[in-house]
Amino acid sequence: MTDASEFTFIARTDEVEAGYALQVAVDGREPVAVVRLDDGFYVMDDTCTHGAASMSEGEVIGCEIECPFHSGRFDVRTGAVTAFPCTKALKVYPVKVEGDQVFAALGAGTCADDATTG
Ligand code: FES
Numbered sequence: 655m656t657d658a659s660e661f662t663f664i665a666r667t668d669e670v671e672a673g674y675a676l677q678v679a680v681d682g683r684e685p686v687a688v689v690r691l692d693d694g695f696y697v698m699d700d701t702c703t704h705g706a707a708s709m710s711e712g713e714v715i716g717c718e719i720e721c722p723f724h725s726g727r728f729d730v731r732t733g734a735v736t737a738f739p740c741t742k743a744l745k746v747y748p749v750k751v752e753g754d755q756v757f758a759a760l761g762a763g764t765c766a767d768d769a770t771t772g
Contacts, residue, residue, distance in 0.1 A: 661750055661757035664688050664697055668754060675700075675719060677710035680760065686747070688756060689714055689730045695749050696730045697758035703735075703742040734766035743767045 662680065670676050670690045677700050679685050687700040687710040698719075700709050707723035714720075718727045718736050726740030733744035743766035747758040 659759060660761060661748075662760050664749075664756045664758050666754050667695070667751065667756055670695060670756065673714050675710040675712065675714055677708055683760065685710075686758065686760070687719070688758075689719060691717055691730060695751060695756045697747045697749050697756070698728070698730070698733055699745045699763075702726065702740065703744055704740045709744070729766075732766045733764075 664678050665676060665688050670688050672690045675687045675689045677685050677687055685700040686697050689696045702709055702721045704726050705723050707721050709719055709721060712720045712722040717730050719730050720727045724739050727737035728744045729736050733746040735741060735743055745763040745765050747760055747763045750757050
């Protein structure tokens with residue numbers, strides 16, 4: 655059973671190159687993507703909300719990640735949609751860095767859609 659506050663090892667910091675997303679396979683669930691921006695590491699679902707694309711194969715542009723299939727975009731920090739044709743946010747996860755290791759609370763993901771009303 656997964657505790658929402660439980661952190662899962664995602665990657666070593668030196669495995670995540672700035673400006674690129676790294677796909678990480680996680681036991682028992684869909685893979686996640688980890689992105690390194692100037693202000694830290696961000697972990698999100700790797701599968702686009704518009705189709706079966708791997709976001710980690712897309713391009714990181716500033717603080718956005720672009721889907722390789724139809725060029726929909728999301729804000730890496732919040733998962734919010736920033737470009738059509740995506741309309742549903744990506745789920746993002748709380749991250750902590752300890753030493754040279756990146757962890758994410760995969761039971762505590764949030765979706766920018768959850769915060770919007772109407
Ligand atoms: S599958 Fe990602 S934008 Fe269409």
